[in-house]
Amino acid sequence: MSSAGLIPGEGRDGGAPPARLRLRRPDDWHVHLREGALLQAVVGATARVFARAIVMPNLSPPITTVAAAAAYREQILAALPRGSGFKPLMTAYLTEASDPDELARGFSEGVFTACKLYPAHATTNSAAGVSDLAQITAVLERLEAIGMPLLIHGEVTDPEVDIFDRELVFIERHLEPLLGRFPALKVVLEHITTTEAVDFVVGAGPQLAATITPHHLQINRNAMFHRGLRPDFYCLPVAKRELHRLALRQAATSGNPKFFLGTDSAPHPRGAKESACGCAGIYNAPVAIESYAQVFEQEGVLGRLEAFASEFGPRFYGLPLNEGTIELQRNAQVVPMLLEFEGESGSPGQREPLALVPFHAGDTLPWKLNTNK
Ligand code: DOR
Ligand code: ZN
Numbered sequence: 331m332s333s334a335g336l337i338p339g340e341g342r343d344g345g346a347p348p349a350r351l352r353l354r355r356p357d358d359w360h361v362h363l364r365e366g367a368l369l370q371a372v373v374g375a376t377a378r379v380f381a382r383a384i385v386m387p388n389l390s391p392p393i394t395t396v397a398a399a400a401a402y403r404e405q406i407l408a409a410l411p412r413g414s415g416f417k418p419l420m421t422a423y424l425t426e427a428s429d430p431d432e433l434a435r436g437f438s439e440g441v442f443t444a445c446k447l448y449p450a451h452a453t454t455n456s457a458a459g460v461s462d463l464a465q466i467t468a469v470l471e472r473l474e475a476i477g478m479p480l481l482i483h484g485e486v487t488d489p490e491v492d493i494f495d496r497e498l499v500f501i502e503r504h505l506e507p508l509l510g511r512f513p514a515l516k517v518v519l520e521h522i523t524t525t526e527a528v529d530f531v532v533g534a535g536p537q538l539a540a541t542i543t544p545h546h547l548q549i550n551r552n553a554m555f556h557r558g559l560r561p562d563f564y565c566l567p568v569a570k571r572e573l574h575r576l577a578l579r580q581a582a583t584s585g586n587p588k589f590f591l592g593t594d595s596a597p598h599p600r601g602a603k604e605s606a607c608g609c610a611g612i613y614n615a616p617v618a619i620e621s622y623a624q625v626f627e628q629e630g631v632l633g634r635l636e637a638f639a640s641e642f643g644p645r646f647y648g649l650p651l652n653e654g655t656i657e658l659q660r661n662a663q664v665v666p667m668l669l670e671f672e673g674e675s676g677s678p679g680q681r682e683p684l685a686l687v688p689f690h691a692g693d694t695l696p697w698k699l700n701t702n703k
Contacts (some may be wrong), residue, residue: 343631351657354636354693355379355640356379356380356381357639358379358384359384360521360592361595362611365405365438367672367674370409370671371669371672373409375595384422387399387446388453392423392455396432399436400441409702420441421442421444422445423458425460426465428445433473441467445473449500452485454611470508479516479518480518484505485526486500486504493568496567498526504515519539522578522581525573527540532608539588539691541589541592541594544614546578548624548690550571550572552572555569562603564603564608565612582622585634587646588646589642590639591622594612595614596611598613600685616669616688619656619697637669640652656699658699659699662694663694669687669688670683
């Protein structure tokens, strides 16, 4: 169902391009909101567009208990702009010591919406993640029994495996057997990057879905090396060849409900990205919905954006669709090169000027969120 879009919800776009697009208010099914000053700097960009977001638990230390998730949720709510109705959906970070009873309690109390599986050392703050899936068998049995979704960072960490193959190898070595062992387990393969992941998700049963980020729809791996080394385009899983980007665009815009919006917006202060050992992550929250809109329009199916952004995710999670709407206007915007904020310096209580480089910095995007609607 299309709540109010100017374009019918199905089929290819036709006729004159619309000047406005009204969408049921979307959700972000994968975001990193961080803590402290960085949380304060970024949460508004997510909350102005999305009604809810699945908040990743890879803090330092990670969110592994109900109490820690409840406290983190309070921190997020306190950082929201006044009057915001944004609802953070919390996740539990799985370790080999995770207690199935604690996870089930958090889920039944409405604190945890899902569990996140990071293979140990796969990405930012994942050292406490899981090295051996056999160690979390009891956890997976419980998640399957209670219908609690498992969200997976699907990359092997084996240094022998080429970094561009790590998602594919994870699917073959771990995901396929896991789905076989737990056929009723609800799984989201997060931020997919390959044609093989698309095919695997399409071919699996309805219990497997995937999120797709704006950056993996917009860039291929050349972006990281365009006229020099470009840390702003480094994220994990890394962007792949053009043929994979095209497969992701096809999947996201196909109308298949197994693929839905998850930005993986992952801010790191500029100095942490532009360093000898730069962090992975692309900060796309300020332009995420506009970036997705550009992709859907380029593919000629702008009318399918609403289902991808606002319907398929809640249906998979078994949550109600949002009631309100947002409006995008065809109003070209140049994305700022830098977003400055007051960050925490090394010493307690001290602040220093820091900056984030947003995704699409310096680009002109054709759509703009109308914040008055
Ligand atoms: O690029 C990424 N950044 N990928 C992840 O999986 C984690 C994220 C982060 O937390 O910085
Ligand atoms: Zn992420």
